[in-house]
Amino acid sequence: MAALAPSKLAISPGVKLPASIPTSIPSISLRGFRSRRSFLGSTVRLPAISPIARITESRHPHISAAAASVADAKPTVLVAEKLGEAGLALLREFSNVDCSYNLSQEELCAKISLCDALIVRSGTKVTREVFEAARSRLKVVGRAGVGIDNVDLQAATEHGCLVVNAPTANTIAAAEHGIALLTSMARNVAQADASMKAGKWQRNKYVGVSLVGKTLAVMGFGKVGSEVARRAKGLGMHVVAHDPYAPADRARAIGVELVSFDEAISNSDFISLHMPLTPTTSKIFNDDTFGKMKKGVRIINVARGGVIDEDALVRALDNGTVAQAALDVFTKEPPAADSKLVQHPNVTVTPHLGASTMEAQEGVAIEIAEAVVGALKGELAATAVNAPMVPAEVLSELAPYVILAEKLGRLAVQLVAGGSGIKGVKVVYTSARDPDDLDTRILRAMVTKGIIEPISSVFVNLVNADYTAKQRGLRISEERIFHDGSAEIPLDSIQLHLSNVESKFASAISDSGDIRVEGRVKDGIPHLTLVGSFAVDVSLEGNLILCRQVDQPGMIGRVGNILSEQNVNISFMSVGRTAPKKQAIMAIGVDEEPEKETLKKIGDIPAIEEFVFLKL
Numbered sequence: 249m250a251a252l253a254p255s256k257l258a259i260s261p262g263v264k265l266p267a268s269i270p271t272s273i274p275s276i277s278l279r280g281f282r283s284r285r286s287f288l289g290s291t292v293r294l295p296a297i298s299p300i301a302r303i304t305e306s307r308h309p310h311i312s313a314a315a316a317s318v319a320d321a322k323p324t325v326l327v328a329e330k331l332g333e334a335g336l337a338l339l340r341e342f343s344n345v346d347c348s349y350n351l352s353q354e355e356l357c358a359k360i361s362l363c364d365a366l367i368v369r370s371g372t373k374v375t376r377e378v379f380e381a382a383r384s385r386l387k388v389v390g391r392a393g394v395g396i397d398n399v400d401l402q403a404a405t406e407h408g409c410l411v412v413n414a415p416t417a418n419t420i421a422a423a424e425h426g427i428a429l430l431t432s433m434a435r436n437v438a439q440a441d442a443s444m445k446a447g448k449w450q451r452n453k454y455v456g457v458s459l460v461g462k463t464l465a466v467m468g469f470g471k472v473g474s475e476v477a478r479r480a481k482g483l484g485m486h487v488v489a490h491d492p493y494a495p496a497d498r499a500r501a502i503g504v505e506l507v508s509f510d511e512a513i514s515n516s517d518f519i520s521l522h523m524p525l526t527p528t529t530s531k532i533f534n535d536d537t538f539g540k541m542k543k544g545v546r547i548i549n550v551a552r553g554g555v556i557d558e559d560a561l562v563r564a565l566d567n568g569t570v571a572q573a574a575l576d577v578f579t580k581e582p583p584a585a586d587s588k589l590v591q592h593p594n595v596t597v598t599p600h601l602g603a604s605t606m607e608a609q610e611g612v613a614i615e616i617a618e619a620v621v622g623a624l625k626g627e628l629a630a631t632a633v634n635a636p637m638v639p640a641e642v643l644s645e646l647a648p649y650v651i652l653a654e655k656l657g658r659l660a661v662q663l664v665a666g667g668s669g670i671k672g673v674k675v676v677y678t679s680a681r682d683p684d685d686l687d688t689r690i691l692r693a694m695v696t697k698g699i700i701e702p703i704s705s706v707f708v709n710l711v712n713a714d715y716t717a718k719q720r721g722l723r724i725s726e727e728r729i730f731h732d733g734s735a736e737i738p739l740d741s742i743q744l745h746l747s748n749v750e751s752k753f754a755s756a757i758s759d760s761g762d763i764r765v766e767g768r769v770k771d772g773i774p775h776l777t778l779v780g781s782f783a784v785d786v787s788l789e790g791n792l793i794l795c796r797q798v799d800q801p802g803m804i805g806r807v808g809n810i811l812s813e814q815n816v817n818i819s820f821m822s823v824g825r826t827a828p829k830k831q832a833i834m835a836i837g838v839d840e841e842p843e844k845e846t847l848k849k850i851g852d853i854p855a856i857e858e859f860v861f862l863k864l
């Protein structure tokens with residue numbers, strides 16, 4: 249299975265979704281949405297459902313059958329990797345628990361059709377084959393930890409299987425392991441231990457380096473990164489952090505300066521990695537970026553192996569750019585026994601132990617057991633990874649606006665650059681409806697989902713959206729502007745402003761200094777209608793290339809030719825300009841992702857002053 253984080257799904261039953269996104273996860277009803285007010289004018293009144301959410305039986309008869317069967321026969325939970333006792337005890341109260349560790353893929357497939365739930369850590373691959381072998385009986389997969397790289401989410405969703413994880417209980421353990429690797433690497437603890445056990449006494453060989461007064465760059469200032477920063481400051485280190493999306497005030501509270509990527513890597517003695525593996529962070533540490541580092545830098549990775557180009561790291565270790573590395577995670581786990589990286593004398597390795605403390609595993613076990621039992625009872629956990637985002641009942645007329653809100657969030661966050669962190673997010677709704685008929689909770693949740701999911705290992709659903717935003721320090725404010733139009737149409741436009749940020753695409757910055765994007769729904773399809781101060785009109789589907797150039801003839805043809813050489817299909821194209829022959833923005837929708845070389849060719853067109861590629 250690819251090491252990249254799987255694409256996250258915004259499953260909105262009833263919404264016309266791209267063919268690749270299945271809608272077969274059962275719809276849910278949410279208690280929070282029983283409101284006296286109509287939802288954006290919709291006359292739907294939702295039934296009161298308790299607890300928080302209940303899986304709709306009619307869409308998934310096997311789920312209702314399972315719920316009914318709870319009364320007469322206990323469900324079976326297969327625990328495929330070691331789980332803390334407290335979690336097992338919780339599971340046993342409600343189900344038959346089969347603890348079978350180290351199953352081969354064949355053995356797992358053979359057992360799975362007898363199980364209602366499966367609990368794993370990162371060592372078990374829950375592939376499409378597993379879901380197929382389950383023959384619709386498997387209702388929930390619980391990942392006892394954060395990363396769900398080992399679960400085929402798409403297949404889970406297609407088979408109507410809910411996936412839940414336990415995203416918080418191992419944070420401290422991972423941070424402590426980062427610090428353990430930092431200190432033991434600096435003092436050659438592992439190497440010296442191996443040497444003594446081999447009968448040697450090499451005091452001169454294992455002289456280390458001190459930490460006090462040294463600069464540590466924390467790359468990714470989320471849950472784990474901020475805890476590492478806090479601890480490193482206690483060791484007397486000067487700590488800086490790079491995270492373009494981190495709230496600036498959280499960094500200030502810990503006394504950590506947020507800096508740009510280049511500044512972080514070029515001035516630091518130690519670099520500790522705490523970002524998720526996403527298409528943007530994949531191999532972000534490569535020959536080029538190692539080349540910018542201070543000679544003799546030391547690197548710690550307890551995040552994901554894939555953020556480092558491992559061959560490039562071996563080269564950097566061999567040529568002395570990197571003095572030492574301490575690694576808990578690898579692109580392929582377990583790595584090959586003869587891996588040059590693992591065998592390198594200046595590398596300290598541990599077998600993905602970040603979450604492996606007694607305390608964290610007890611916490612994770614309880615968190616996942618509660619989520620799995622809840623799911624088997626028909627509840628929706630806040631940690632559900634592929635839960636339906638929007639109840640079908642409230643979608644009706646809102647469907648395209650829900651998609652628009654998420655796409656605008658995804659688009660805006662991909663425009664963020666630099667190191668200052670996001671200070672605030674403002675969503676501006678322009679509508680002819682009375683505010684009482686404009687309940688924007690789902691739209692705000694979708695904006696949150698769009699902003700957070702591409703940059704983190706967190707999955708946002710309707711239950712956890714506001715909480716997740718708050719936890720990450722993302723302040724989302726809303727503003728409504730009355731539009732003198734037909735109240736039949738729920739919204740005229742949605743505008744998104746991200747404040748206090750730099751942008752990869754300077755033209756996306758509005759006069760007020762915010763990243764600004766606006767969208768509208770046209771003929772039921774979400775469109776991007778404004779980028780910064782430039783009016784454009786491009787359907788928000790597939791991928792998008794934004795270019796700024798001096799308005800002149802022939803530009804569309806030149807870019808079109810470059811894309812067609814690589815067989816990249818253009819779905820839409822629109823040019824917005826300030827005035828003829830002045831600055832213009834070209835927005836090009838493309839079905840396929842162009843190769844880096846193709847994008848470079850576009851950037852090399854002399855008239856193009858800046859451009860950015862965005863995945864919607």
Ligand SMILES: NC(=O)c1ccc[n+]([C@@H]2O[C@H](COP(=O)([O-])OP(=O)(O)OC[C@H]3O[C@@H](n4cnc5c(N)ncnc54)[C@H](O)[C@@H]3O)[C@@H](O)[C@H]2O)c1
Nearest residue numbers: 422468469470471472491493523524550551602603704705
């Ligand atoms: N080794 C282990 O056992 C272990 C245990 C727990 C977590 N982890 C891993 O640690 C990592 C961090 O986990 P977390 O719980 O802190 O996640 P998190 O989502 O709380 O934090 C990740 C942070 O990275 C930031 N980020 C995203 N893209 C970035 C980029 N391009 N540059 C800089 N920062 C970027 C996000 O804004 C976010 O603040 C994840 O990869 C997770 O899978 C590993």
Ligand SMILES: O=C(O)[C@H](O)COP(=O)(O)O
Nearest residue numbers: 369370392393394395603
């Ligand atoms: O994603 C996680 O939670 C960590 O990487 C820990 O994985 P593990 O549960 O397999 O130790």
